[in-house]
Amino acid sequence: MKLLEDLAAREAAATDRSGHRPDTLPDGVVRATCVDDVVETLRWASAHRTPVVPRGAGTGLAAGASARAGEVVLDLSGLDRIVQLRPDDQVAVVEPGVLTADLDAAAGEHGLFYAPDPASAAISTVGGNIATNAGGLRCAKYGVTRESVLGLDLVLADGRRLSTGRQTVKGVAGYDLTSLVVGSEGTLAVVVGATLRLRPRPAETATLAAHFDDVVAAAAAASAITSARLQPSVLELVDAVTLEAVDAARGSSLRSRGAAVLVVQCDGRGAVADTAAVGEVVAPFATSWSSTTDPAEAEELLAARRAGLPALEATGDVFIEDVSVPRSKLAEAVSGVQAISARTGVRIATIAHAGDGNLHPIVVVERGATVTEGPPWEAACAVFDLALSLGGTLTGEHGVGLLKRTWLRAELGQDSLDLQRGLKAVFDPLGILNPGKAI
Numbered sequence: 197m198k199l200l201e202d203l204a205a206r207e208a209a210a211t212d213r214s215g216h217r218p219d220t221l222p223d224g225v226v227r228a229t230c231v232d233d234v235v236e237t238l239r240w241a242s243a244h245r246t247p248v249v250p251r252g253a254g255t256g257l258a259a260g261a262s263a264r265a266g267e268v269v270l271d272l273s274g275l276d277r278i279v280q281l282r283p284d285d286q287v288a289v290v291e292p293g294v295l296t297a298d299l300d301a302a303a304g305e306h307g308l309f310y311a312p313d314p315a316s317a318a319i320s321t322v323g324g325n326i327a328t329n330a331g332g333l334r335c336a337k338y339g340v341t342r343e344s345v346l347g348l349d350l351v352l353a354d355g356r357r358l359s360t361g362r363q364t365v366k367g368v369a370g371y372d373l374t375s376l377v378v379g380s381e382g383t384l385a386v387v388v389g390a391t392l393r394l395r396p397r398p399a400e401t402a403t404l405a406a407h408f409d410d411v412v413a414a415a416a417a418a419s420a421i422t423s424a425r426l427q428p429s430v431l432e433l434v435d436a437v438t439l440e441a442v443d444a445a446r447g448s449s450l451r452s453r454g455a456a457v458l459v460v461q462c463d464g465r466g467a468v469a470d471t472a473a474v475g476e477v478v479a480p481f482a483t484s485w486s487s488t489t490d491p492a493e494a495e496e497l498l499a500a501r502r503a504g505l506p507a508l509e510a511t512g513d514v515f516i517e518d519v520s521v522p523r524s525k526l527a528e529a530v531s532g533v534q535a536i537s538a539r540t541g542v543r544i545a546t547i548a549h550a551g552d553g554n555l556h557p558i559v560v561v562e563r564g565a566t567v568t569e570g571p572p573w574e575a576a577c578a579v580f581d582l583a584l585s586l587g588g589t590l591t592g593e594h595g596v597g598l599l600k601r602t603w604l605r606a607e608l609g610q611d612s613l614d615l616q617r618g619l620k621a622v623f624d625p626l627g628i629l630n631p632g633k634a635i
Contacts, residue, residue, distance in 0.1 A: 292323025336551025
């Protein structure tokens with residue numbers, strides 16, 4: 197274990213992509229290159245009662261990897277090997293620092309794919325996705341990260357190693373500790389390996405883009421797709437504010453076609469027929485729609501969607517929210533976000549994984565301005581309240597981190613919080629793993 201204490205290393209590891217700025221810097225950074233580095237770090241931390249903040253690529257959006265004075269950052273991005281890829285079992289065994297897109301590409305060489313597909317797939321790590329139970333563009337059909345994790349290799353707070361789960365598709369022996377750790381934001385154990393489920397690449401795909409006069413109509417169309425019992429693999433919504441930013445960044449003209457767009461992809465045998473059925477559903481809401489089976493055209497549409505957040509980040513500082521609502525309430529939620537923006541005078545862009553009701557209202561402020569106080573924070577809080585009032589949740593995939601803990605009691609209730617904190621104490625009796633986050 198080598199503890200880096202120089203200013204540059206501490207500044208680089210102090211926070212994530214959330215916009216949260218800690219008041220102080222962590223005491224040091226350990227850049228693990230093997231599992232023994234993780235074991236040694238946690239043994240040392242337990243002996244010295246020093247809090248440890250696990251970190252992957254730093255792409256988190258809830259300040260889950262934010263660290264301050266008195267804490268040490270454990271950087272896992274150097275554990276980046278695909279240990280095994282077993283096509284016959286449709287399984288991969290990886291270290292936590294593997295980039296999500298790299299795993300998907302490696303699986304693709306065998307006619308397989310890794311289903312979790314966050315917009316940050318090219319820069320986020322598998323370990324970070326596990327920590328937050330990340331979703332992504334394909335979650336409309338294939339679910340979030342938890343559905344693809346079969347087993348985990350962990351290091352506990354005191355340095356002990358533990359394997360959970362299995363390498364088989366089915367298995368119910370004992371409590372499901374794997375699912376408990378997925379989404380626990382580094383508060384229960386440090387993930388040093390994962391056994392992941394892969395899936396066959398679809399034989400066919402077809403992609404549709406539908407344009408709308410306003411974003412509420414687009415949201416209503418997305419809900420209508422669900423009501424029609426259609427299940428596309430991708431169902432993404434992008435509003436006018438985001439389209440304008442994407443056009444500025446990419447030189448495109450998406451905004452000229454409407455104030456919102458739905459990008460829909462169906463896969464598997466029958467994909468073309470399913471996409472045609474989606475077109476019939478959205479037609480009454482849309483100003484226009486078209487579909488394609490050309491992979492290059494489809495990738496261009498998806499690339500424009502993935503460019504949304506980077507394009508908005510190029511226009512100012514951002515706070516990315518992550519609320520989810522019942523899918524039938526999507527239009528009501530989008531309308532509510534528009535009202536909040538008008539009332540507070542805060543610029544809010546909305547991107548959504550519309551297929552599962554997961555909205556990302558993005559508060560955009562001038563460069564250098566704070567997003568965690570004043571009108572921007574008032575707007576963010578109002579969005580949280582809106583989601584809960586519609587029967588939704590504070591976070592669909594980004595996690596709670598530091599930024600959403602204030603609202604947890606309102607969603608979960610005190611009894612649930614107490615039980616969860618008791619579980620953390622079993623895993624981490626000294627409270628040294630990512631303290632103050634998640635619960």
